[in-house]
Amino acid sequence: MALIVSFPIGTPPQTQQMVLDTGSQLSWVRCHDKARTKLPPSSFDPSLSSSFSVLPCTHPICKPRIPDYTLPTSCDQNRLCHYSYFYADGTLAEGNLVQEKITFSASQTTPPLTLGCARDSSADEGILGMNLGRLSFASQAKITKFSYCVPVRRSPVTATPPGVFYLGVNPNSGGFQFTDLLTFSQSQRMPNLDPLAYTVGMEGIRIGGKQLNISRSVFRPNAGGSGQTMIDSGTEFTFLVEDAYVKVEEEITRLVGSKMKKGFVYGGALDLCTNSDAVEIGRLVGDLVLVLERGVEIVVEKERVFTDVGSGVRCFSIGRSDLLGVASNIIGNIHQQNLWVEYDLANRRVGFGKADCSKAV
Template identity: 70%
Template sequence: MALIVALPIGTPPQTQQMVLDTGSQLSWIQCHKKKAPRRPPPTTSFDPSLSSSFSVLPCNHPLCKPRIPDFTLPTSCDQNRLCHYSYFYADGTYAEGNLVREKFTFSSSQSTPPLILGCALDQDPSEQAEGILGMNLGRLSFPSQAKITRFSYCVPLRRSYAKITPTGAFYLGRNPYSRTFQYVNLLTFPRSERMPNLDPLAFTVGMVGIRIGEKKLNISASVFRPSAGGAGQTMIDSGTEFTFLVDEAYSKIGRLIGNMVLEFDKGVQIAVDKERHLADVGGGVHCLGIGRSQMLGVPSNIIGNFHQQNLWVEFDLANRRVGFGRADCSRSV
């Protein structure tokens, strides 16, 4: 299940449904191809012709022709002399389009400055979302560009029998419940220590083990930490649905017959009730919500949103830490 947030973009604002993704950098929206304006704005794409604050990035923009190539966001000059981007995600999906500048307009008196976004013309949007809200530590992520130092979300409990999509919560700024949160520090990696298998822009935390019921699994804490080559980092990712573990950890999971606890530095824990081990994938089929990270082609441990249900997750960028707090997310708005 993707975490969808509705945000007002442009002047006047057009509401866009975007996937909240702490695992990626660039935010992008699905743009309407036709040049002729139409009203009301389309429900499945953003119409640039209706916004007075929209502009495109030309080829000579420093971001399009950086002195040092930015491999996290490949750019090039297209046939119209506009800055073209291409972006691969861990699950193999691909997005491309032109880089543009546009505001997020929350009210007549509150808006962001023009931010660099992707304007995708060829992506087929999902039934629910029209873009991605990139929230990682990259310089082009939404928090970095908008100067947001804290944000948090609460993932509602999935109910396979529910006829309506459950609603959670999303905060930009301080969370009113944060005094009850447990915090774990983010692991940082200087540029001089960058490793080939490491994602330096991810929210990497110090995981130390997994417990099933009262039994702690025989997994070395080093399995959850980056090796000399960067493999093994543990990241909190709202954009990935399930949790993925490297083989050394996945092979020890076995049958989950009790509550599962993910253990982190400073005694911080994420507790998962045994009733939430299995995911309903349709057709009466239920699968374990944990997979091998090898399936994604990344040698990392990823805590997906399936194991963040009924949990406040706060990203405190100023203090470089992540907070967790138990909640009934359907009642946290």
Template identity: 65%
Template sequence: MLLILFSLSLFTLPFSQSNSVSLPFPLSLSEKPSNISPIYGSQLYAKKPSSHGSFKLPFKYSSTALVVSLPIGTPPQPTDLVLDTGSQLSWIQCHDKVKKKLPPLPKPKTASFDPSLSSSFSLLPCNHPICKPRIPDFTLPTSCDQNRLCHYSYFYADGTLAEGNLVREKFSLSNSLSTPPVILGCAQASTENRGILGMNKGRLSFISQAKISKFSYCVPARTGSNPTGLFYLGDNPNSSRFKYVTMLTFPESQSSPNLDPLAYTLPMKGIKIAGKRLNISPAAFKPDAGGSGQTMIDSGSDLTYLVDEAYEKVKEEVVRLVGAKMKKGYVYAAVADMCFDARVTAEVGRRIGGISFEFDNGVEILVGRGEGVLTEVEKGVKCVGFGRSERLGIGSNIIGTVHQQNMWVEYDLTNRRIGFGGAECSRLK
């Protein structure tokens, strides 16, 4: 599921981007008396310092989404959230009882969090800075509702909608570790049955508000039922063997119609199939003056999306290798047309061999091998895991989870780099 949205960098907020991700987690955890309330904008804190240097938890790989369950509120209520490095605002599905405080809206498919049961829950009023965008054409439309509360509407590139009120609530990661109250959405109208954990570089993202400067996850292969992976906040004990790629960064003020300065942008150089480097200009992976060509890594996107120049070269090579086996006339979701009946996918995987992505400084990452280069899109049909981004109305390259399987992906914001390390993710504890 593609969860790329517009930049939210236009908010006027009471803290600066320069200090939003500068403190490491959890090395900076400090002891605080339990009777002191956390302050908005302060870092994660623990009643007792952590001796492990990180916090980890499993996640479910459910319907192509990475789903973590985090305890939210006081007392904590387990809440399912999709881990999404491609968007900023976190939001939760709110229970019907919230209607006592919010204007009535169509309820979501499922209700999970009940604000009336949490003593740390609070609603944002209309006079909060987040409800005062500097320009009318704001990418997160906010407004005053009839109760003078801050109302938001959030639309994603894949058509997902979430609408409700902006609130403050804390996350309790363990009995001794919690966040201060963070700003998030309390959705009552939604096309999804889970919430979102926004993890991009924007100052409203979960990691920015909680002062987390490093996190990582390991996506399992899509085999068997209910595969699980592992998610770290803070240091990863496996990082000594990771290959690192330096991120490209852009000022939030940079005005380009197709550029997302808050995304995790990688200096991609090329693609190899079966050891052959495809004849794709490196310019296809680099943002031009208007931002087109930006290459992002996103845990909220299933497929990897390529601009037409790159997609056509990939398809040309796939047709050369296994064109006779392709499912004629089949197009998945209007974006992917390199697809096969399941009965031939083992042979197709053998012929394609492996797919690798090339980055700056000679870094090469194997992102699929054999039948693993294919992903099931419906019963009996598998496709090579690429889609055309321009069919979605965007001119960017997006590395989705189909090409992040069986590897650690670490986001190191302090050092502005992304790390990759092979692993059997479903076996991790």
């Protein structure tokens, strides 16, 4: 499940479908290339925009600084800046770095921002990068707050109502509960730490009212950076590092027992699955609560602790970080449903507020 926003790019604006991703930095769109016939018709056509420009590889932004790009930038045969961006799910996007305006209305237009113009990508939609990096849309457009409300996923997914995405002040924020962002110096080079992610302090996990015996240190980065806990709109499920996951697995197995499907793994990510119906599983397991610093709680109601993955199978909506190939705890968008999530960059905090996101407009 991806959170997709329609973004007006260029002059005049061309509406582009982009995945809202608080876990990545560089925003990019699929660019129209007349030599390629397989690109979707909705791809961005630079020739139709008067504000489009391509960056030469001599431009300062083209310097291959980590962590701006996951792979080093380079010069292509036309002396233009070439980028490649690699994502944890295996998606690769590459093309040229360009500058373009976002045109919300005649009176609301950003200055030219650096974007990727992807000529080659396995994804249909672009990415709206919203992390703390200098090249993210939030940083370049000098946005101090943004928020979204994710509606409860329905099956089939096409029946899921639209959610809401705010840039700037959210009129609902008076009732939000906030937890502080943990910040890291970018000079602290730790191999497994993402210093640009929205990192929060998780305190623990409750299942069915029972506090699991997990040390809070498991949810904080260790000397190598492993163990940070991040809020990520671009990851579907929630993932836990091994020391936390084994405790959760132990409790779920104790509660659900013989109803588990042995040896079944969904999507290479979720390995606690069952054929039992949602009501029965909910009754056995109860609510799931992710407890953050400052007493903030993300409550996942019992009916949604297991998620429908099709063919009558339901899987526990938390997976092993090892299966994803990362060394972090990630709170994915499945556990952000029916919540306002506000990223308050000016005050270095994240807020949560209960909502019916299908009616949040």
